[in-house]
Every structure is written in structure tokens, then in C-alpha cells.
Amino acid sequence: MMLKNLGNISPSLIHRLPTYLIHVQELLKQKIEWVSSDELAKALDLTSSTIRQDFSCLDCSGISKKGYNVQFLETCLLKILGIEYPINVAIVGAGNLGHALALHEGFIHYQFIICAIFDINPEIIGKRIGKIIIQGMDSLKRVIRQKKIKIGIISVPYLAAQDVADRLIDAGIQGILSFSSVHLNTPRNIPVVNSRIVTNLLEISFMIRNVQQNTNEKEKES
Amino acid sequence: MMLKNLGNISPSLIHRLPTYLIHVQELLKQKIEWVSSDELAKALDLTSSTIRQDFSCLDCSGISKKGYNVQFLETCLLKILGIEYPINVAIVGAGNLGHALALHEGFIHYQFIICAIFDINPEIIGKRIGKIIIQGMDSLKRVIRQKKIKIGIISVPYLAAQDVADRLIDAGIQGILSFSSVHLNTPRNIPVVNSRIVTNLLEISFMIRNVQQNTNEKEKES
DNA sequence: TAGATTGTTAATCGATTAACAATC
DNA sequence: TAGATTGTTAATCGATTAACAATC
Numbered sequence: 478m479m480l481k482n483l484g485n486i487s488p489s490l491i492h493r494l495p496t497y498l499i500h501v502q503e504l505l506k507q508k509i510e511w512v513s514s515d516e517l518a519k520a521l522d523l524t525s526s527t528i529r530q531d532f533s534c535l536d537c538s539g540i541s542k543k544g545y546n547v548q549f550l551e552t553c554l555l556k557i558l559g560i561e562y563p564i565n566v567a568i569v570g571a572g573n574l575g576h577a578l579a580l581h582e583g584f585i586h587y588q589f590i591i592c593a594i595f596d597i598n599p600e601i602i603g604k605r606i607g608k609i610i611i612q613g614m615d616s617l618k619r620v621i622r623q624k625k626i627k628i629g630i631i632s633v634p635y636l637a638a639q640d641v642a643d644r645l646i647d648a649g650i651q652g653i654l655s656f657s658s659v660h661l662n663t664p665r666n667i668p669v670v671n672s673r674i675v676t677n678l679l680e681i682s683f684m685i686r687n688v689q690q691n692t693n694e695k696e697k698e699s
Numbered sequence: 700m701m702l703k704n705l706g707n708i709s710p711s712l713i714h715r716l717p718t719y720l721i722h723v724q725e726l727l728k729q730k731i732e733w734v735s736s737d738e739l740a741k742a743l744d745l746t747s748s749t750i751r752q753d754f755s756c757l758d759c760s761g762i763s764k765k766g767y768n769v770q771f772l773e774t775c776l777l778k779i780l781g782i783e784y785p786i787n788v789a790i791v792g793a794g795n796l797g798h799a800l801a802l803h804e805g806f807i808h809y810q811f812i813i814c815a816i817f818d819i820n821p822e823i824i825g826k827r828i829g830k831i832i833i834q835g836m837d838s839l840k841r842v843i844r845q846k847k848i849k850i851g852i853i854s855v856p857y858l859a860a861q862d863v864a865d866r867l868i869d870a871g872i873q874g875i876l877s878f879s880s881v882h883l884n885t886p887r888n889i890p891v892v893n894s895r896i897v898t899n900l901l902e903i904s905f906m907i908r909n910v911q912q913n914t915n916e917k918e919k920e921s
Numbered sequence: 922t923a924g925a926t927t928g929t930t931a932a933t934c935g936a937t938t939a940a941c942a943a944t945c
Numbered sequence: 946t947a948g949a950t951t952g953t954t955a956a957t958c959g960a961t962t963a964a965c966a967a968t969c
Contacts, residue, residue, distance in 0.1 A: 489936065491905055495898035499880045513950065521882050525950090526938050533952060541945040541951050559904045566900070577799035583880065583897045589904075628903055652903035654896075658721045658805065660743050668906035670899045674876075675805045676717035677892045678788070681850055681874035682781045682811075683713055684890035711960065735926065747926090748962050755928060763927045763969040927968075938957070945950085 490531050496521060497531075498554040504547045513544035563588040565626040567650075569641050570633035571596040571611045574656055578630060579606040589628070593620050597637075614644070621648040631655045642669075708779075712753050718743060719753075720776040726769045735766035785810040787848040789872075791863050792855035793818040793833045796878055800852060801828040811850070815842050819859075836866070843870040853877045864891075 500521060504512055514525035514532075521528075532538070532545060537553040539545035555561055566589050568575050579594050595612050596602060602613045612620060620626070629645040631638055631653060638657035645653060646667055653669045655661055658676055661669050722743060726734055736747035736754075743750075754760070754767060759775040761767035777783055788811050790797050801816050817834050818824060824835045834842060842848070851867040853860055853875060860879035867875060868889055875891045877883055880898055883891050 486909070487936065491902055491909075494905060495880070495895065495901040496882060498901065499898070500882065503881070515950080522884075524938060526940095527936090529950090529952065530937080539951055541943080542949050543945080544950070557905065558901050559908045560901065564904055573799040573802045577795040578896070580795045581896070584900065587897055587901060589897075589900050627907060628900065651907045654899050654903055658717070659725070660718060660722065662744075668903055670903050670906075672894060672896055672899050673717065674800070674803070674894055675809055675811075676721070677876050677894050678806065678811050678850065679717040679720065679780050679782065679809060680713055681876055681890055681892050682786055683716060683779065684892075685849060685873045686781045687708070687713075709960065737926080746962060748964095749960090751926090751928065752961080761927055763967080764925050765969080766926070925969090927966105929964100929966090931962105931964085933962070934960085936957100936959080938955105940955085941953090943950105943952080945948105 485534055490534065493523075493531060494554060494558055498551070498558060501547055501550045501554060505551060509547055511544045512547055512550075514539070516544070560588045563590050564628060565590050565592050565624055566628045566630060567591075567593040567595065567617075567621060567624075567626045567645075568630045568632060569595045569614075569617070569645065570631060570637075570656075571598075571601055571606065572632065572634075575630075575632035576606055578632060578656075579609060592624050593626060595620075597633075617644060618648040621645070621650060627651045629653050631657055631661075633657065635659045707756055712756065715745075715753060716776060716780055720773070720780060723769055723772045723776060727773060731769055733766045734769055734772075736761070738766070782810045785812050786850060787812050787814050787846055788850045788852060789813075789815040789817065789839075789843060789846075789848045789867075790852045790854060791817045791836075791839070791867065792853060792859075792878075793820075793823055793828065794854065794856075797852075797854035798828055800854060800878075801831060814846050815848060817842075819855075839866055840870040843867070843872060849873045851875050853879055853883075855879065857881045 500517070514528040517523070517528050518525040535553055535557055537545065537550055566584070568579055568591060571594050575594065579591055584591060591609065593612060594606060594609050595614055595617050597614050601611050604611050627650065629650040631641050633641050635657045638655060638659050639661055642653055642655070642661045642663060646663060652667060653661065653663065655669060655671050656674060658673065663669050722739070736750040739750050740747040757775055757779055759767065759772055788806070790801055790813060793816050797816065801813055806813060813831065815834060816828060816831050817836055817839050819836050823833050826833050849872065851872040853863050855863050857879045860877060860881050861883055864875055864883045864885060868885060874889060875883065875885065877891060877893050878896060880895065885891050
């Protein structure tokens with residue numbers, strides 16, 4: 478299977494890809510072989526049009542009257558997401574969150590191998606989290622190169638986040654997942670995704686109000 | 700300060716609000732009094748046009764030649780985000796992640812008070828995480844009502860996520876932050892934000908490839 | 922005053938939805 | 946065959962950017 482030019486894939490579609498994969502894998506578990514764009518749309522709060530556009534763009538074709546083959550969709554999505562083979566990941570910051578992430582079981586299922594964890598605190602360097610030993614920041618560059626680590630997860634206090642990002646990039650990391658609230662400045666060729674825990678709560682706080690207001694307005698209208 | 704009709708605020712702006720707040724608070728710490736749309740744009744990888752449009756929409760006006768008053772921006776943003784007063788939050792799922800979230804120090808700064816944590820596992824019910832005692836799921840409805848908890852954080856295994864969401868909504872929760880990868884089906888008036896840890900990694904995996912391909916293409920062009 | 926920066930309108934860009942012919 | 950569902954084109958919708966007059 479040749480990949481189409483990925484330049485065609487829009488940011489919003491990229492954002493939907495993991496959602497598709499996770500749902501499709503759930504269907505596989507349930508031994509469902511075929512799924513229509515309409516069924517997918519209902520399950521994922523999308524329109525069937527969007528789903529057909531997306532799959533067309535990904536070159537995952539379906540069959541009239543039957544829908545899309547679930548197994549084929551998974552194969553497609555795994556390939557497009559680039560997780561046919563394991564990807565090595567490092568965590569920087571072994572506080573509560575870093576600790577929890579190192580033990581998180583959800584990663585391995587998607588071929589993300591947490592194979593190093595770093596911290597600046599000498600008191601915890603050398604200690605174990607699961608099977609991994611916490612290492613000092615001075616080992617960062619060497620270990621990342623040695624183990625061919627591609628993705629760095631940043632779970633340090635926000636004041637240190639930019640510095641850690643710079644060091645990860647210097648060490649040759651290819652992408653960053655940041656749990657810090659601050660905006661990280663990185664070269665254009667290093668994708669950064671922010672896992673916005675606190676900011677997500679702020680969004681909900683806003684939406685709670687907004688939804689209520691909208692609901693009130695609708696009540697007034699009717 | 701009256702709030703404009705919030706219906707005008709687009710989803711993309713909602714998404715930027717927390718970013719603005721966090722950056723503005725950093726400027727305040729640095730005792731910076733005025734900031735221009737151009738400076739903000741450079742710091743946050745946006746265009747000055749977007750920033751002026753956003754602030755205009757929020758009714759946060761600036762002054763020609765000076766820019767925007769940082770203190771006023773913070774006041775505006777706090778009000779719009781609805782965090783002038785503390786908001787009570789409950790966590791469901793006291794595994795690694797739930798545990799880390801309960802101890803996370805970033806929440807309190809934005810007035811999110813973690814005031815309950817629930818789990819289904821009888822072995823850990825009654826144990827402490829920081830100042831909070833893990834409670835059983837049968838206490839969920841009562842405690843949420845008693846403590847006027849508005850936001851529920853879901854950090855349970857994905858198979859249980861939808862059920863927990865239903866129970867939280869039944870208990871009267873107003874918004875949900877989910878750490879599960881599955882898409883949650885909820886009534887329209889209950890906002891759900893997904894903190895997509897695993898899915899974020901999947902996105903990075905995709906982008907690493909895509910960025911490389913784009914870079915290659917650009918090299919070919921030049 | 923001259924120049925910088927806002928606020929706002931209009932233009933562009935991109936994503937979603939609608940519609941329907943093609944197909945199984 | 947008849948009917949359901951895809952694949953694709955065109956229309957709509959919304960968000961971002963450009964441009965510039967107003968203003969301090």
C-alpha cells in the first residue's frame with residue numbers, strides 16, 4: 478500500500494485519526510467486520526460526509542452497500558499513523574505526573590515504548606519506576622542517541638519546560654508531547670503537541686457557563 | 700464589566716483563551732504592564748490580526764500605540780473563563796494517573812479544588828491521597844451533590860469510562876474532563892473535553908513522518 | 922506632528938456539509 | 946432488479962489573514 482501525499486491531510490483530520498483507530502480497534506474486538514460511514518458518524522459525533530471524505534483522502538476505500546472493512550481500516554490507520562513498528566519514548570520529569578506516565582499501560586498497546594526517564598533531582602536519580610531507572614539530565618543526550626528515542630514527553634515544572642525542550646531537540650528528538658501549560662518555541666520541523674491538562678479544565682469551566690447561557694437562550698426562543 | 704454574548708466566541712478562540720491567560724500571567728510576574736498584539740503573536744505563534752480579533756470579540760480593548768494593559772487582560776480572561784471563584788472537582792479512578800492528578804499542584808492556582816476521589820477497588824477505598832480519602836463509587840452521587848462538585852475528571856480504564864460518565868451526569872456534574880481514549884456520548888448540555896494522552900502521542904507519530912516528508916519536498920523544490 | 926498600534930471591514934483560505942451520480 | 950452506501954463535486958460555513966482608516 479502506497480501512501481498518498483500526506484500533505485493533503487488537514488490538521489483536523491490528523492486530529493481525528495487516533496479517534497478512528499481507537500474506535501475501529503474496539504469494533505475489531507467485537508468481531509464486527511463491516512462498518513458504514515453512517516454508523517461511524519453516529520458513534521463519533523461526526524457526519525457521514527466527513528467520514529467518507531476522510532477515508533477517501535486516506536485512500537481507505539469502502540464498498541457500496543457494505544461499508545468499510547474494519548480490518549482494512551485498522552491496517553490503513555496503523556500505517557498512516559506510523560505505528561507499524563515500536564517507537565521509543567523518553568520522559569523528562571519524574572514527579573507525580575511523570576511517574577504516572579511511566580507506569581501508564583495505555584502506551585505499549587500503541588507501540589510506544591517508554592525506555593528512559595530523566596530528572597534533575599539527585600535524590601531520586603537511580604531510583605526505579607517500574608522497570609526503568611531514573612537518570613540525571615547529564616545522561617539525556619547520550620541515552621537519547623543510544624536508544625534512538627524519537628519522542629520526548631515533558632512533565633517538568635513550567636519554568637523548566639522550554640529549557641528541557643531545547644535540550645531534547647539538541648539531543649535529536651523528533652517530536653515533543655508537553656504537559657506544561659506554557660507555549661514552547663521550537664523549530665518548525667519539530668512537532669509539539671500540548672496535552673493541556675490544566676488548560677482543558679479552563680476550557681470546561683468556560684463551556685459550563687456558555688452551555689448554560691446557550692440553553693437559556695434556546696429556552697427563551699422556544 | 701458586562702460579558703458580551705458568549706455565543707460569538709468560536710471554538711477556536713475558546714481553545715486559545717487558556718493560552719492567553721497563562722502567558723498574560725507570566726507577563727504579570729515579569730512586571731510587564733503593556734503588551735502589543737504583535738509581541739503576543741510572536742510569543743504564541745499566532746498572527747497579530749488573530750489576537751486583535753480575539754480581544755475585540757472578548758471586549759478587552761487596548762490603546763493605540765501602547766497596546767493592551769496586561770493587568771486588564773488578566774481580569775478579562777479570568778472573568779471570561781469563569782474562574783473568579785473556586786470550582787470543585789472530583790476525580791474518578793485512583794490508579795496511577797488519578798493519583799498523580801490528585802496531587803497535581805497546577806490545579807489550585809486556577810481555582811480548581813480537587814475535593815473528592817472515587818474508585819471501585821475495595822482495597823484502596825479509605826486510603827489517603829494527599830489530604831483526600833478515596834471513596835467508593837456508591838458515595839459518588841451523594842458527595843457530588845453535597846460538595847457541589849461541578850467538574851468530573853475520568854481516569855478509569857477505557858471500558859468503564861462511559862459508565863462513569865453516565866453516573867457523573869446522573870449525579871449532576873456539569874462538565875467532564877476525560878483521560879480515556881474512547882469517545883464519550885453525553886447530552887449536548889454537558890461539555891466534555893478529552894485530554895488525549897495516548898492520542899496525542901499518535902498525532903506526534905504521524906506528524907514526525909509528515910514533517911519529514913514536507914521537509915524533503917521543500918528541499919526538492921529549492 | 923509623526924509614527925505606532927488598535928479596531929474593524931473585506932478578502933482569503935480551509936474545513937464541513939449537502940447532494941447526487943456511480944456502484945455493488 | 947431495487948435499494949443501500951460509497952466517492953466526489955459543489956455549496957456552505959467558519960476561521961484566519963490582510964489591509965487600512967481611526968486613534969492615541
